[in-house]
Amino acid sequence: MQKAATSFPRPVIGIIGVLLISLLFVLFIQLTPTTPPANSPRFAEKVNLALRRTAHHLLVKAGDTTSRIPPVQQADDHTFMIRLERAFDYQPLPALLQASLDRHGISTPYDVAVLDCAKGELQLGYTIRDLTGQEPVPCGGRDQQSGCYTLKVTFTPPEAVPPQTSLWWVLAITGLFAGVAYTVWRNVAPSAPSGPAPVVAASDSPQPLRFGNSSFDPANQRLMSGTTQHELTYREAKLLHLFVSHPNQVLEREYILKSVWEDEGIIVGRSADVFVSRLRKLLQADPAVRIAAVHGVGYRLEIRPDNQA
Structure with a gap:
């Protein structure tokens, strides 16, 4: 009888399938944002802790290790403020704040404003995009007058954040692996003939x-x-x-x-x-x-x- 064309072993196909699904799951977990929604109590709690940590380190750098840190005020779902009764060094603020937000798993884009307590006028400020650019953060190195300041952080509302690209990455990688798997299968398993094979090969039955x-x-x-x-x-x-x-x-x-x-x-x-x-x-x-x-x-x-x- 004619031997069947060599096919790609089913156990190997199963292993490839399991590995592909596992890889896609890991990618999905890694690419999916873990930050709580901006209007959730959990998000507010994390921001509160991050701002208090930032205020603590700013005061310590200013030589103040005993002053009470006031509670964080929340103006709305996206705006948080903390009052500092004395001047602080603005230069380390961007790195300190970003490190505090990272520590608490907050990746939502934000803007920072330093206001004077008396009139609420903007004194210094920057946006998260300034941290990823090539230029220094604006207002760095400027002198601050002694006095009271309010550190205001405003997070971008969810509807203003561009859609996450996680799904597109997963789909792209799925297509890539599917193409690789198909190429391997084509190279290992010869194409089946278009019509039914003869009952036996000529070499198997040379005589009628x-x-x-x-x-x-x-x-x-x-x-x-x-x-x-x-x-x-x-x-x-x-x-x-x-x-x-x-x-x-x-x-x-x-x-x-x-x-x-x-x-x-x-x-x-x-x-x-x-x-x-x-x-x-x-x-x-x-x-x-x-x-x-x-x-x-x-x-x-x-x-x-x-x-x-």
């Missing part, structure tokens, strides 16, 4: 099979019954080859269906009856050969020994 007064060439799917030649279909040839390979033996119906039609994926019980009827008509020119039905069991190819060539 003779039975009764007939002969059968499986490689070319050709039957010579008596003096009449017939070109067989793939299923006709496969069924005849099964019978000729088991002369005078009862073949159960289930065995016939499994041997001849299993590669279709769907087995129809009446298929054997239909094709046996076809072969009987093709073999009727040879009186030494008969396909007999064995009631309730299957079929048998009967060959008369005295007429067999």
Whole structure:
């Protein structure tokens, strides 16, 4: 029989699938933001802790280790303020604030304003985008007058933040791995022929099979019954080859269906009856050969020994 084309081992395909799903899960976890919604109590709590930490380090750098840090005031869902009763060094503020926000897992964009307590006028300030640019943070190095200041941090509302690109990264990487997997499969598993393969390869059966007064060439799917030649279909040839390979033996119906039609994926019980009827008509020119039905069991190819060539 012709050997089937080498296919990519199913266990390897399964392993690749599991690895791909695991990788996508990890990427999704890493790329998905973990910051709580800006209008949630958890977000406000984290910002409160981050601002108090920032105020503490600013006062320590200014030489104040005893003053009470006042509570953080929240003007709305996105705006938080903390009052510092004495002047502080503005230069380390951007790095200190960013480190405090990072410590509490806050990645929402924000703007910073330093206001004087008396009039609420803006004295110094910057935006988060200034930290990622090549230029120094604005207002750095400027002198501050002694007095009271309010540190105001305003976070960008969720609707103003561009959509996260996590899903696009996942889709892009999925497409990349799918392409790689398909390329590997194409290189390892040769393409199946467009039509059904011959019943047997020519090298497996160089000579026609003779039975009764007939002969059968499986490689070319050709039957010579008596003096009449017939070109067989793939299923006709496969069924005849099964019978000729088991002369005078009862073949159960289930065995016939499994041997001849299993590669279709769907087995129809009446298929054997239909094709046996076809072969009987093709073999009727040879009186030494008969396909007999064995009631309730299957079929048998009967060959008369005295007429067999």
